[in-house]
Amino acid sequence: DSGVTQTPKHLITATGQRVTLRCSPRSGDLSVYWYQQSLDQGLQFLIQYYNGEERAKGNILERFSAQQFPDLHSELNLSSLELGDSALYFCASSVEVPGELFFGEGSRLTVL
Amino acid sequence: AQKVTQAQTEISVVEKEDVTLDCVYETRDTTYYLFWYKQPPSGELVFLIRRNSFDEQNEISGRYSWNFQKSTSSFNFTITASQVVDSAVYFCALSEAGAYGGSQGNLIFGKGTKLSVKP
Numbered sequence: 560d561s562g563v564t565q566t567p568k569h570l571i572t573a574t575g576q577r578v579t580l581r582c583s584p585r586s587g588d589l590s591v592y593w594y595q596q597s598l599d600q601g602l603q604f605l606i607q608y609y610n611g612e613e614r615a616k617g618n619i620l621e622r623f624s625a626q627q628f629p630d631l632h633s634e635l636n637l638s639s640l641e642l643g644d645s646a647l648y649f650c651a652s653s654v655e656v657p658g659e660l661f662f663g664e665g666s667r668l669t670v671l
Numbered sequence: 672a673q674k675v676t677q678a679q680t681e682i683s684v685v686e687k688e689d690v691t692l693d694c695v696y697e698t699r700d701t702t703y704y705l706f707w708y709k710q711p712p713s714g715e716l717v718f719l720i721r722r723n724s725f726d727e728q729n730e731i732s733g734r735y736s737w738n739f740q741k742s743t744s745s746f747n748f749t750i751t752a753s754q755v756v757d758s759a760v761y762f763c764a765l766s767e768a769g770a771y772g773g774s775q776g777n778l779i780f781g782k783g784t785k786l787s788v789k790p
Contacts, residue, residue, distance in 0.1 A: 601780060601783065602764075602778075603780075604777040617777055649716060653776055659718040659721055660718065660776060662716035663715070664713075664714060664715045
């Protein structure tokens with residue numbers, strides 16, 4: 560158990576819909592990262608937050624947004640969903656100077 | 672641009688065989704970090720090792736060993752006497768150095784190598 564909690568574990572929705580994925584980092588970790596794992600793109604970095612502020616952005620679509628709240632949990636919002644958004648979405652957390660990222664178990668999104 | 676290449680898509684071995692997973696990286700940074708993660712069938716990503724660009728010492732942890740060679744931009748991973756429980760997808764990853772000296776944290780992952788260990 561990495562200590563990072565992601566909900567929901569599985570989500571099935573339809574094209575055009577909007578979903579929110581939630582992540583609670585390990586206790587004390589200030590940084591939260593979101594990654595997307597799909598069959599064609601592999602594991603891709605989406606975005607990083609540090610203590611509530613966006614710190615780095617990767618290949619995140621404009622239809623996607625994220626935020627980190629004062630209690631350090633983070634949410635990833637995916638809107639106008641397309642079939643290609645079906646993927647496993649991982650959240651990870653780390654200390655300020657990360658030696659390793661601790662990944663949650665992922666949220667598997669299926670868009671039908 | 673940073674890039675990680677894991678040329679071996681799938682490897683199948685019989686238990687107790689040694690197996691080496693290859694990783695070749697590209698970066699223009701002089702300070703960077705390399706990682707290996709394991710993704711078992713259950714799906715979670717498990718950290719195995721981090722190595723910074725200034726430390727070329729090979730590392731051994733039980734049946735696992737890592738060979739970092741800057742001259743060939745490679746960071747290979749060897750499992751000795753493989754076991755069925757080693758069956759998983761293994762990812763090599765690269766990151767830049769962050770402002771505070773540690774890893775930036777936004778990892779560039781290779782496509783992964785699926786290792787199947789048969790009894």
